[in-house]
Amino acid sequence: xxxxxxxxxxxxxxxxxxxxxxxxxxxxxxxxxxxxxxxxxxxxxxxxxxxxxxxxxxxxxxxxxxxxxxxxxxxxxxxxxxxxxxxxxxxxxxxxxxxxxxxxxxxxxxxxxxxxxxxxxxxxxxxxxxxxxxxxxxxxxxxxxxxxxxxxxxxxxxxxxxxxxxxxxxxxxxxxxxxxxxxxxxxxxxxxxxxxxxxxxxxxxxxxxxxxxxxxxxxxxxxxxxxxxxxxxxxxxxxxxxxxxxxxxxxxxxxxxxxxxxxxxxxxxxxxxxxxxxxxxxxxxxxxxxxxxxxxxxxxxxxxxxxxxxxxxxxxxxxxxxxxxxxxxxxxxxxxxxxxxxxxxxxxxxxxxxxxxxxxxxxxxxxxxxxxxxxxxxxxxxxxxxxxxxxxxxxxxxxxxxxxxxxxxxxxxxxxxxxxxxxxxxxxxxxxxxxxxxxxxxxxxxxxx
RNA sequence: GUGGGUAUAGCUUAGUUGGUUAAAGCGCCAGUUUGUGGCACUGGAGACCGUCGGUUCGAAUCCGACUAUCCACCCCA
Numbered sequence: 001x002x003x004x005x006x007x008x009x010x011x012x013x014x015x016x017x018x019x020x021x022x023x024x025x026x027x028x029x030x031x032x033x034x035x036x037x038x039x040x041x042x043x044x045x046x047x048x049x050x051x052x053x054x055x056x057x058x059x060x061x062x063x064x065x066x067x068x069x070x071x072x073x074x075x076x077x078x079x080x081x082x083x084x085x086x087x088x089x090x091x092x093x094x095x096x097x098x099x100x101x102x103x104x105x106x107x108x109x110x111x112x113x114x115x116x117x118x119x120x121x122x123x124x125x126x127x128x129x130x131x132x133x134x135x136x137x138x139x140x141x142x143x144x145x146x147x148x149x150x151x152x153x154x155x156x157x158x159x160x161x162x163x164x165x166x167x168x169x170x171x172x173x174x175x176x177x178x179x180x181x182x183x184x185x186x187x188x189x190x191x192x193x194x195x196x197x198x199x200x201x202x203x204x205x206x207x208x209x210x211x212x213x214x215x216x217x218x219x220x221x222x223x224x225x226x227x228x229x230x231x232x233x234x235x236x237x238x239x240x241x242x243x244x245x246x247x248x249x250x251x252x253x254x255x256x257x258x259x260x261x262x263x264x265x266x267x268x269x270x271x272x273x274x275x276x277x278x279x280x281x282x283x284x285x286x287x288x289x290x291x292x293x294x295x296x297x298x299x300x301x302x303x304x305x306x307x308x309x310x311x312x313x314x315x316x317x318x319x320x321x322x323x324x325x326x327x328x329x330x331x332x333x334x335x336x337x338x339x340x341x342x343x344x345x346x347x348x349x350x351x352x353x354x355x356x357x358x359x360x361x362x363x364x365x366x367x368x369x370x371x372x373x374x375x376x377x378x379x380x381x382x383x384x385x386x387x388x389x390x391x392x393x394x395x396x397x398x399x400x401x402x403x404x405x406x407x408x409x410x411x412x413x414x415x416x417x418x419x420x421x422x423x424x425x426x427x428x429x430x431x432x433x434x435x436x437x438x439x440x441x442x443x444x445x446x447x448x449x
Numbered sequence: 450g451u452g453g454g455u456a457u458a459g460c461u462u463a464g465u466u467g468g469u470u471a472a473a474g475c476g477c478c479a480g481u482u483u484g485u486g487g488c489a490c491u492g493g494a495g496a497c498c499g500u501c502g503g504u505u506c507g508a509a510u511c512c513g514a515c516u517a518u519c520c521a522c523c524c525c526a
Contacts, residue, residue, distance in 0.1 A: 006516095006517070034482065038521095053479090060525095061524050061525080062524075062525070063450095064450075064524090065524090066524075071483040082525095083525090083526080112526080114524090114525080114526095116524070117450080117451090117517085117522095117523090119517075119519070120521095121525090121526085122525075122526090126526070127526090128526060131526090195522085206524095211522085258519075259525090260524065260525055270526095277520075277521085278522085279524095279525075279526080281525070282526070283526070284525075284526055285526095292486085305526090306526055308525085308526030309526085310526085311526060334485075354471085365455060366480095366484095367481090367484055367485060368484090368486080369478085369479080370485085370486090371484055371485050371487095372487085373485065375486035375487060376486085382485075383486060384484070386484060387484095388484085390481095398486090400486070400487090403486090406483095
């Protein structure tokens with residue numbers, strides 16, 4: 001491999017063998033978002049750096065040390081987006097979308113950029129599917145958003161995903177809690193690990209998240225946010241759980257769930273999987289009622305979540321989930337000789353105009369090699385064109401799965417004859433698939449026993 | 450930013466205490482009597498052994514630096 005022909009650190013090419021899976025997953029997301037009344041929004045890959053400093057928070061690691069920031073030729077400080085919410089909020093304000101009625105509900109499929117050290121499920125360029133809703137203050141909105149994420153994972157057939165929720169309260173009750181937590185931790189300051197010592201001032205709630213055993217020991221009896229929630233926040237959180245129960249969505253309340261971005265308030269949640277490495281969160285989100293006002297807009301309740309696409313695909317891979325892929329080629333037309341090649345091309349072209357996936361030889365290969373190629377690409381049918389066929393205006397359509405051949409005319413009726421044969425074959429294949437799925441289920445059952 | 454592992458054809462790997470033209474499987478291309486895929490067999494292409502430097506008569510093999518990658522901390526989706 002040429003030394004300089006490598007993608008930059010932390011980036012990955014998505015090759016055709018994988019891009020079909022990406023598309024199928026994205027299709028499910030778009031469809032489910034649309035079912036829930038969310039519409040797509042597309043915002044720029046880069047924004048003014050200040051936007052992220054103000055929204056994500058200028059004390060967060062994401063902004064402080066992970067942003068791709070540069071000066072453009074007009075000396076403006078520009079940053080590649082490290083997440084999706086900031087741009088959406090900016091667009092909401094810029095176009096005064098809130099005036100068009102509430103709630104405003106958006107989804108996006110984007111790439112994000114963070115200068116981080118790479119590891120499993122963590123890249124410098126990564127992709128997110130996200131949803132944001134504005135103007136909905138009621139707790140049912142929290143549950144509805146979680147339900148949306150939940151159904152996407154269900155539809156993709158992902159197993160063993162746990163939903164953990166928490167409330168981190170509003171700024172008022174959180175301040176009280178911070179004070180209490182800090183007071184508690186000061187007592188055992190000496191036993192905290194170095195990073196937690198730093199966190200004591202910056203973000204004491206993070207200490208609850210620490211994996212160091214000694215810190216875990218200390219925080220075991222630490223005060224929990226739940227006991228410090230003001231009445232409104234407590235009622236809101238209670239109601240969210242009621243709605244989740246009503247929708248029969250399983251969850252656990254984890255008082256240690258803390259989000260790293262400054263803008264979150266009240267409900268926060270994560271979908272967690274054991275099939276990832278250290279990066280176990282595949283989806284994270286929550287409410288951010290203060291952000292829009294903080295960005296210069298009117299007080300607007302808001303909430304959202306983001307799914308890490310790479311992480312999601314990693315889980316699917318680990319669980320052996322394969323989405324059904326449509327065939328790449330429905331008809332391959334093999335040819336022998338120049339005249340037949342011209343005819344094969346003309347036929348292929350005609351098929352394309354009828355939106356049928358068709359291919360003919362591009363490499364001047366022997367008939368045998370052409371058949372091998374057709375087999376390799378998974379062609380459903382093949383047709384061989386040679387002197388005899390051209391002379392008789394008649395050829396044999398071969399079903400590559402069964403080997404069965406049916407005569408077809410090379411005249412005007414060709415297209416309809418082919419479509420009829422394909423439709424019949426597909427019915428037969430659908431039947432086989434049913435039988436297969438029955439076998440598969442009993443196989444699964446057998447595995448369990 | 451910190452720590453540890455790894456780096457040999459497109460992919461997965463072998464390469465013995467440093468010693469001739471670096472090996473295999475898969476994949477790719479072609480062929481196995483002339484017009485039909487999957488199986489089998491035969492052949493072929495494809496590697497400056499991550500990069501640069503050092504030790505040595507001689508380095509894929511030993512040493513150093515750099516780069517990339519993986520795992521973990523941290524952070525987050």
